Amino acid sequence: MEKDDSERKGGGILGDSLGSLRKSLTPRIREFRFSLFLFRKSLLAIVGLAIVILIVMIAIFAPVLAPPGKDPMQIPRDYDQPKPPGAEGHLLGTGFLGGDIYYGIVWGSRTSIEISLFVVITATIVGLVLGAVSGYYGGKIDELLMRITDIFLSVPSLILCMAVVSVLTRSLENIMLALTIVWWPPYARLVRGQVLSVRESTYVEAARAVGAKRSRILFRHIVPNSLSPIIVNMTMDIGVVVLVAAGLSYIGFGAPAGTAEWGKMVSDGQQFFLSEIPYPYPNGPSYNPWWMVTFPGLMIFIYVMGFNLLGDGLRDILDPRLRR
Amino acid sequence: MLLIPVLLGVSIVVFSLTRIAGNPIAAYVTERMTPQQIAVIEERFHLSEPVYVQYFYWLDGLVHGDWGYSQTAHLPVTEAIAAYFPATFELTLVSLLIAIVLGIALGTVSAVRRDTPVDHATRVMALSGVSLPIFWLGLMLQYIFAFQLKWVPLEGRFDVYLGLAQPKLTQYTGFRLIDTLLNGNLVLFGDAVTHIILPAITLSFGTIAIISRIMRSSMLEVLNQDYVRTARSKGLPERLVTRKHARRNALIPTTTVIGLSFGGLLGGAVLTESIFNWPGLGRWSATATITNDFASILGFTLLSAFIYVLVNLAVDVLYAYLDPRVRLE
DSSP states (O other): OHHHHHHHHHOOOTTSOHHHHHHHHHHHHHHHHHHHHHHHHOHHHHHHHHHHHHHHHHHHTHHHHSOOOSSTTBOOBOOSOOOOTTGGGOTTOBOGGGBBHHHHHHHHHHHHHHHHHHHHHHHHHHHHHHHHHHHHHOHHHHHHHHHHHHHHHTSOHHHHHHHHHHHSOSSHHHHHHHHHHHHHHHHHHHHHHHHHHHHTSHHHHHHHHTTOOHHHIIIIIIHHHTHHHHHHHHHHHHHHHHHHHHHHHHHTOSSOTTBSOHHHHHHHHHHHHTSOEESSTTTSOEEOOTHHHHHHHHHHHHHHHHHHHHHHHHHHHHOHHHHO | OOHHHHHHHHHHHHHHHHHHTOOGGGGTOOTTOOHHHHHHHHHHTTTTSOHHHHHHHHHHHHHTTOOOEETTTTEEHHHHHHHHHHHHHHHHHHHHHHHHHHHHHHHHHHHHTTTSHHHHHHHHHHHHHHHSOHHHHHHHHIIIIIIISOSSOSSSSSOHHHHHTSOOOOOSSSOHHHHHHHTTOHHHHHHHHHHHHHHHHHHHHHHHHHHHHHHHHHHHHHHTSHHHHHHHHTTOOHHHIIIIIIIHHHHHHHHHHHHHHHHHHHHHHHHHHHHHTOOSHHHHHHHHHHTTOHHHHHHHHHHHHHHHHHHHHHHHHHHHHHOHHHHHO
16 A cells, blocks of 8 residues: 555656556556545545635635725725724725725735745745755764754744844745744654655665665655655645734734734734724714724634645545555 | 753854844944944944854853843843743643643543544634634633623733732732732632633633644544553443543653643743733733844743743653653663
8 A cells, every 4th residue: 555655656757658657647546536535525624625715716816806006915094983894885894094804804815825835835845955855864964954953943933933023124024034934944854754764665775776866866756755744734834824924913023004914904903902983983873893803813713724624634635544 | 961952052043133133233332422432332242253252252141141131121131031920930831721631631532432523523623723813812802701791801910909908918929829829818819810811711722722632633542552442341431441541641642742832832922911911921022022122032032942941851751750661761
């Protein structure tokens, strides 16, 4: 079974002739169908995928869902008192300086996807290279790299991010930079562990026996076969990154007020949260403006939950031990 | 003994951060200073030396308690830490306690009643627990239970006016919950409990999720072991099998996770304390970040690393106690 699995993900089809290509593809297609079958059986994974697709759709069709002004990432404001959901064409009400909550929710999905993809992909690439080198070559390089990851892992991620961002200027780009600095060590650890276990397998020995170069063995045989836990981790981290980024944004780093970013919207709404405002202003009935904090926070929750569910489901499918 | 090298490494990272922030002399120089005066300052703070020499001076200061001056607290950083530490430690400990008790209980139940509604509910709760933004959860709890229902106070660690009418409290430990009890003052104790309950729940929520998840999976693994079957076939009641045979061994991986989750608690404390205006390290550092008070933030970073490393060292010791195989080696 394991051999089968490794062949499926192993790679090496480019140089083959057409006939053997078909032959080598057949088990792959069978395995892929089996994966699809497993995926369809898992309700939670389907829900996760649905949420992820929904959010990606919102991000893609943002210009249609909420027509932008000059700067699309800036929430349009009417500089009026906050209005409750449904008032004057504001589906989810308005918040800080009359910013439209619905607009912020829609365009905020782009911000979240941008941040999380950048951080997770960069961290994975860095972790992949360092972890693979560390696991495969071992010795002093391994020792040095792992001690460095120890250092980074010994500071809680949010706090290390705070420290890094605090010495830089305040912007979303710097939050992304700080998150990347914090995020690569777990990947390096994970990849190293995978490489250590794959390194001793027989097909790697076979590749070595036919005289393949070290780098070829490492990046052509070992890394592809170590990928599945990394993919699971990446999927879940796409959610978690947004969670930490929103936390930083809530404390007061990151985007300036009025940017379509969910964490910032929560902190902008917080100042009104425990007050009463009249609508229509100034003689209408009083409202407690719960909507400013609730909707953006709910979006963060749904986003993170979606990727967590999807990652959980993917793990059940990709892990050969849980597979059958 | 990894403690020392790791902490030295963290100090190097933090020191590099202080240099990225810009030329440190900028904080001491005004426009009207003559070059001679600037040179004196440079001399005094060793700023004319090479960077690695500066690092050793800085490290020397750290070891001797010179962590800089916190503009946020108007105190030296070390004194600020001493002042804010008990509040954070109390909050974190109470949260950790809640998380351990609930997490282990939920995880055990979930594993024993696998694939029942209880199990599904626990798993969904665990997933949402790791997906909830902690600051949002805190705001929602504050809104529902403090603002609308008025069951508990909105924020703070204790009621100042209530304290005025009561006999003066003697400080023994700095922990409000313990000090009020030691003074025999139940009114103030109740006040402290109602104040800590919302922040503690907020902070513990994510950790409950993490602990119950790992507890469930390690329980499931242990329940399939031969010795559990043996215990059952001996005719032991199921309750005893679960408690004495399965759970104790399932606790071993859980302990590691509890140690690792401590870092999350420290980070969460920053957000929780800001929401509930809890006078601890987290709120202090959050305020410091907004006012660009580097000394405080970096001090807090160093302290967090120190606590985190210490906690995980303690977990290793505990591990040896829980797992006889580790003890023998």
